[in-house]
Amino acid sequence: MKRRKFIQSASLSGLGVAVGSSLVSGCNDKISQRETVIGASQKENFPIVIATWDVKDAVNKAGEVLMQGKSSIDAVELGCNVEELNANNQTVGLGGLPDRDGNVTLDACMMNKDGNYGAVVCMQNIAEAISVARKVMEDTPHCILAGKGAEKFALSKGFKKQNLLTDASKKAWEQWKIKSKYQPVINIENHDTIGMLAIDKNGDISGGCTTSGLAYKMAGRVGDSPIVGSGLFIDNEVGGATATGLGEEVLKTVGSFLIVELMRQGKTPQQACEEAIKRIVSKPNSNYKHFQVGYVAMNKKGETGYYSIHKGFSASIFKNGKSKNYPSQQFIK
Numbered sequence: 293m294k295r296r297k298f299i300q301s302a303s304l305s306g307l308g309v310a311v312g313s314s315l316v317s318g319c320n321d322k323i324s325q326r327e328t329v330i331g332a333s334q335k336e337n338f339p340i341v342i343a344t345w346d347v348k349d350a351v352n353k354a355g356e357v358l359m360q361g362k363s364s365i366d367a368v369e370l371g372c373n374v375e376e377l378n379a380n381n382q383t384v385g386l387g388g389l390p391d392r393d394g395n396v397t398l399d400a401c402m403m404n405k406d407g408n409y410g411a412v413v414c415m416q417n418i419a420e421a422i423s424v425a426r427k428v429m430e431d432t433p434h435c436i437l438a439g440k441g442a443e444k445f446a447l448s449k450g451f452k453k454q455n456l457l458t459d460a461s462k463k464a465w466e467q468w469k470i471k472s473k474y475q476p477v478i479n480i481e482n483h484d485t486i487g488m489l490a491i492d493k494n495g496d497i498s499g500g501c502t503t504s505g506l507a508y509k510m511a512g513r514v515g516d517s518p519i520v521g522s523g524l525f526i527d528n529e530v531g532g533a534t535a536t537g538l539g540e541e542v543l544k545t546v547g548s549f550l551i552v553e554l555m556r557q558g559k560t561p562q563q564a565c566e567e568a569i570k571r572i573v574s575k576p577n578s579n580y581k582h583f584q585v586g587y588v589a590m591n592k593k594g595e596t597g598y599y600s601i602h603k604g605f606s607a608s609i610f611k612n613g614k615s616k617n618y619p620s621q622q623f624i625k
């Protein structure tokens with residue numbers, strides 16, 4: 293069978309399975325299951341937003357969008373845009389620190405309440421990577437666009453082309469080149485790579501993750517942030533999770549998917565984040581004393597959790613119309 297045909301027939305048979313199973317389990321079962329998970333009293337607490345690190349302006353923006361009654365996907369996109377366009381934030385979008393060749397390359401993804409996913413990897417010259425990822429999800433038959441293709445697609449959608457390397461980031465890179473030693477910093481205080489999860493007034497969860505990746509990475513390196521199940525995972529029946537820190541370690545344990553599956557099995561978001569960190573640190577020969585990973589999670593009831601390997605990680609939460617930054621507990625006491 294030709295490849296294209298195979299993909300087509302595979303997706304058609306997938307559709308058959310989906311239709312079949314919803315007939316077997318019955319649509320009403322699904323609705324009532326959902327209703328028991330989100331009680332009316334819990335819905336009163338919605339909307340809620342949680343994001344990695346101290347990103348007050350970003351969660352406030354997302355909260356404001358949700359308070360207007362808009363969807364969680366809109367809130368996450370607009371919230372993340374705040375930091376993508378902030379030239380002083382050197383870990384995301386405009387002003388992000390470059391790779392070792394001096395190019396700012398962005399990774400981002402979004403997942404919506406229907407479990408759809410879109411991402412851009414290693415994209416240059418467009419600041420709003422999260423918005424391009426959303427367009428990949430909504431306007432293309434694909435999940436991931438990379439490099440030049442992602443940029444070309446963004447331009448076709450009307451995004452502005454700009455040089456993302458600010459003077460400050462260029463200076464930092466020139467300074468780094470003197471020794472050219474690649475050593476991801478364990479914990480960057482005021483770190484702002486954003487993983488964000490939001491639950492809207494309807495109780496629907498979406499998420500996004502956007503970053504310029506690790507400073508001075510090899511050209512072409514892609515981290516966990518845009519990869520489904522690693523930097524982000526959403527299952528609207530259960531909850532969502534997102535990650536920050538040394539992406540290679542998150543990728544190798546598929547951390548965000550793991551957290552959502554642990555919540556499905558009954559763990560709280562906090563317990564699930566702690567278990568996912570435990571998976572990393574208990575790997576044979578884990579070098580965890582020398583790198584940071586942090587997770588945030590939210591379940592269908594709007595309960596949240598966050599945990600990291602090292603001290604210094606924090607989560608920003610918007611709830612009851614206000615936002616606050618909370619220092620995280622960590623594995624290394």
Ligand code: ASP
Pocket residue numbers: 485503504505506514515516517535536537538539540
């Ligand atoms: N996880 C990101 C990456 O590895 C970076 C970060 O969150 O600090 O690209």
